[in-house]
Amino acid sequence: MTELCEEGSRLYATALRSGRVPRGDVEAAPCLMELALLHPDPDDPDLLRPVPPAVALAQRLNPLEREITERRRLSVRLADTFEPFMALGNQATTTSDALIVLEGSDRINAALNLATSQCRTEVLTLQPSGRVSELALMRGLERDQPLIERGVRIRTLYQHTARFNPEKLAYGDRLSNGKAEYRTTDEVVERMIICDETVAFVPAREDQQVALELRHPGLVRHLIKFFEYMWDRSVPMTAGAPYEAASDGITDIQYAIAKLLVEGHVDEAIARRLGMNVRTCRAHIAKLATALGSGSRAQLGYLIAQSGILEHEHEH
Known part of the structure; x- marks a missing residue:
């Protein structure tokens, strides 16, 4: 405990001025005894005398100063421990700061x-x-x-x-x-x-x-x-164009599928890259085949390549 309550401050000031306070008055301010700011009067047990402020402060500061001293010693030991590694760490700073692996x-x-x-x-x-x-x-x-x-x-x-x-x-x-x-x-x-x-x-x-x-x-x-x-x-996101067919009956998503088909990707790989399930992907492939008049999967790739639809950007 480090703080005096309002009543404790008043009673301690009174005790310092008069030299003593009745023991009964302190019941309303137990912080005075917890902080050891009062001690019994040797001549009258019903009275309490104040501990001088300088003495009370020293009693409170001593353990803090010991802790601060120990912390300083620990800081020095830690600095000495890591000092040999500092030069090595500085050499790696650029690399380590530029790329961090998060697991x-x-x-x-x-x-x-x-x-x-x-x-x-x-x-x-x-x-x-x-x-x-x-x-x-x-x-x-x-x-x-x-x-x-x-x-x-x-x-x-x-x-x-x-x-x-x-x-x-x-x-x-x-x-x-x-x-x-x-x-x-x-x-x-x-x-x-x-x-x-x-x-x-x-x-x-x-x-x-x-x-x-x-x-x-x-x-x-x-x-x-x-x-x-x-x-x-x-x-x-508010536009509907990517799934709306242009005048040639082919949508943007089907153009994306056509590009991947020509590159040789299988249905599963196309679906994964376009963020859809395989069934949806194959439904688009079927619509693409119908639009190009393809009767088979092998013919579809040939028709895509011959149609020239991938040679220019598709616009609606």
């Missing part, structure tokens, strides 16, 4: 929370269009809502299939107020989050349990340019 969802989320709490200008996000759990949605809202309130701009790029993901649509509705923009594209390579132009987060393993925190300015700038490239070729 486990708790550490990844903690790093993301810290980075977004320090963000002042803009957050850029690439998000594959898999299903989103309620927990992940709440974590995202807890992270992004304060950013919006601080005036930080958020730009998020999903795959076209996010337009049929109720969780992502609900998330966009919660945050869309001018500072948050959502667009979709036919293909997203991987998840990525960039805060200001300072730090980027990318996954290092498919199960999302290991991530890389990147702070090298050149690398972050490169990732921002990649994001801007994809953003310029994306469609606002």
Whole structure:
């Protein structure tokens, strides 16, 4: 205990002025006895005498000074222990600061929370269009809502299939107020989050349990340019164009599938890269075959290549 209550302060001042106070008066201020500021009068047990302030202060300070002295000794020992490693640590500072490996969802989320709490200008996000759990949605809202309130701009790029993901649509509705923009594209390579132009987060393993925190300015700038490239070729979430057929009867998503088919990807790989299930992917392939007049899967690839539809950007 280090503080006197109001009544204790008054009684101690009275005891110092008069030299003593009745024992009964102290019952209302037990702090005086706890701090050892009064002691019994040897001539009258019903009276208490004050301990001089200088003596009382010294009694309270002595253990603190001993602790401070011990802490200083510990500080010196720690400095001596780490001193041989300091030069080695300085040599590795650039590399270690530029790339940090984050293992486990708790550490990844903690790093993301810290980075977004320090963000002042803009957050850029690439998000594959898999299903989103309620927990992940709440974590995202807890992270992004304060950013919006601080005036930080958020730009998020999903795959076209996010337009049929109720969780992502609900998330966009919660945050869309001018500072948050959502667009979709036919293909997203991987998840990525960039805060200001300072730090980027990318996954290092498919199960999302290991991530890389990147702070090298050149690398972050490169990732921002990649994001801007994809953003310029994306469609606002509110637009319906990606799933609406153009005059040739082919939609943007089917153009994306056609491109991957010509590159030799199988149905499962195409579905995974475009964020849809295999059944949906095959339904689009069937519509694409009908539009091009293909009677077989082998013929479809040939017709796509001969049609020239991939030689220019598809426009609605």
